[in-house]
Amino acid sequence: MSFADSPSEYAAASARILRDEPTMRTAVTGAARSKDDRRRAAWSQIDIEAWRDWARDLKSHVLTHLDRYLEEAERRLIENGVRVHWAETAEQACAVVASVAVVHRVRRVVKAKSMLTEEIGLNAHLETHGIEVRETDLGEYIIQLLGEPPSHIVGPSLHRSLDDCRRLFHERFGTPLDAAPEILAATARRVLRDDFLQADLGVSGANFLAADTGTVALIENEGNIRISTSLPRIHVALVGIEKLVPELEDLAGMIQLTARSATGQPIGNYVSLIQGPRRPGEPDGPDEVHVVFVDNGRSALLADEHAWETLRCVRCGACLNICPVYRQTGGHAYGWAYSGPIGAILAPAILGLEESMPLPFASSLCGACAEVCPVRIPIPELLVYWRERAVAADLTPPMERLAMKAYANLAERPAAFGAASDLVRFLPIVKGGRALPVLGSWTGARGAPEPSTERFLRKWEQTYGAAHESSVRGKEEGQ
Ligand code: SF4
Numbered sequence: 001m002s003f004a005d006s007p008s009e010y011a012a013a014s015a016r017i018l019r020d021e022p023t024m025r026t027a028v029t030g031a032a033r034s035k036d037d038r039r040r041a042a043w044s045q046i047d048i049e050a051w052r053d054w055a056r057d058l059k060s061h062v063l064t065h066l067d068r069y070l071e072e073a074e075r076r077l078i079e080n081g082v083r084v085h086w087a088e089t090a091e092q093a094c095a096v097v098a099s100v101a102v103v104h105r106v107r108r109v110v111k112a113k114s115m116l117t118e119e120i121g122l123n124a125h126l127e128t129h130g131i132e133v134r135e136t137d138l139g140e141y142i143i144q145l146l147g148e149p150p151s152h153i154v155g156p157s158l159h160r161s162l163d164d165c166r167r168l169f170h171e172r173f174g175t176p177l178d179a180a181p182e183i184l185a186a187t188a189r190r191v192l193r194d195d196f197l198q199a200d201l202g203v204s205g206a207n208f209l210a211a212d213t214g215t216v217a218l219i220e221n222e223g224n225i226r227i228s229t230s231l232p233r234i235h236v237a238l239v240g241i242e243k244l245v246p247e248l249e250d251l252a253g254m255i256q257l258t259a260r261s262a263t264g265q266p267i268g269n270y271v272s273l274i275q276g277p278r279r280p281g282e283p284d285g286p287d288e289v290h291v292v293f294v295d296n297g298r299s300a301l302l303a304d305e306h307a308w309e310t311l312r313c314v315r316c317g318a319c320l321n322i323c324p325v326y327r328q329t330g331g332h333a334y335g336w337a338y339s340g341p342i343g344a345i346l347a348p349a350i351l352g353l354e355e356s357m358p359l360p361f362a363s364s365l366c367g368a369c370a371e372v373c374p375v376r377i378p379i380p381e382l383l384v385y386w387r388e389r390a391v392a393a394d395l396t397p398p399m400e401r402l403a404m405k406a407y408a409n410l411a412e413r414p415a416a417f418g419a420a421s422d423l424v425r426f427l428p429i430v431k432g433g434r435a436l437p438v439l440g441s442w443t444g445a446r447g448a449p450e451p452s453t454e455r456f457l458r459k460w461e462q463t464y465g466a467a468h469e470s471s472v473r474g475k476e477e478g479q
Pocket residue numbers: 153261312313314315316317318319320342369372373374375376377
């Protein structure tokens with residue numbers, strides 16, 4: 001299982017997963033539901049609406065003053081002894097990491113989980129330089145062994161069942177086929193220990209970066225990030241330019257809100273606040289720390305007066321967990337690093353709208369994603385925004401465009417709409433709960449209701465007409 005070749009393969013990839021991978025659908029749905037239940041419980045312990053307002057306002061403030069905060073962060077990082085790099089594109093970001101590795105003759109890299117490194121394709125790039133990259137997050141390690149990309153922002157292997165992992169570890173390491181999860185985790189820990197000890201360079205992302213102190217903040221549950229960033233002699237942190245918060249004390253709220261939304265924990269098991277390389281007298285830590293600020297389309301997104309709010313995302317994955325579309329297939333069908341609702345609004349900005357089609361349409365617009373987003377990104381509105389742009393750019397199927405134009409023409413003319421609905425009611429489109437081929441893909445997996453024997457407009461008038469008229473009269477008399 002790999003990513004669909006690109007987002008444009010979304011429909012075919014989804015159909016293939018639904019047809020050929022029934023256990024994957026069960027695993028994804030079960031894991032997503034359980035994560036969402038935990039988020040709900042964790043949110044109920046705090047005044048969540050006030051927290052969400054605070055987080056939205058904080059991130060919006062940073063984004064609308066990003067130049068100032070980036071310059072401040074760079075100054076502080078340099079004062080802390082960190083080497084700062086700027087990468088406008090994915091290729092430049094990969095090249096910076098590769099050049100650090102090559103200069104220091106690095107043969108092995110241990111990597112903490114980072115969606116930004118998935119976005120820019122870092123592993124494949126380092127491997128072209130003969131550098132071995134080892135994922136150290138357990139979920140990432142499992143999918144690396146399987147040769148698969150991540151299926152979820154927070155739970156990269158959530159599409160795999162416990163039995164899938166048992167079979168994998170049995171084949172690779174000889175553990176029993178009925179091994180308990182603790183045995184599998186202990187095996188991974190033992191194997192990874194050698195990688196940690198032999199690695200010269202650790203790569204991480206950053207959940208946040210506090211501009212006033214130049215502090216990189218990382219949240220995790222396994223301890224692998226802390227080892228990856230402190231044991232090797234060099235640490236490189238790749239940081240999306242939108243990851244800043246103004247002050248160190250903002251981290252307390254953002255870390256807690258992210259953990260509660262991602263995994264339902266009040267806080268991650270480990271929070272690392274990295275403030276530069278090891279200082280004289282300190283027992284551990286790297287000799288060199290590099291921060292690479294990555295743009296890769298973010299500045300252009302920030303300049304988009306409609307879509308810029310996407311950059312508030314803290315990558316908690318809550319919108320994936322609740323999305324009825326994501327739950328059917330998991331992330332691979334989306335064809336790139338970010339899946340689910342956030343993937344569908346981020347892809348047009350990062351990959352380009354044409355390359356992202358049809359992801360903005362991969363949603364029922366039910367609105368659940370907006371209800372769970374801790375930073376209140378208006379995801380459904382942004383999906384509609386990208387859809388409107390896709391229609392304006394003629395990127396939707398020609399037949400669909402024609403059908404929508406015809407419908408719009410009818411809907412604006414009540415008499416013609418009524419006549420057309422009369423006609424449709426008597427056409428044999430639905431028979432015995434199944435649609436004829438013209439609507440086949442709508443009803444291939446669900447029943448189709450028989451058409452009503454009455455016109456919609458007549459029913460509307462009967463039900464609401466009198467109430468509507470009296471409300472209009474009331475308003476007029478009240479004026
Ligand atoms: S869009 Fe909101 S809910 Fe989705 S991953 Fe980002 S912060 Fe979390």
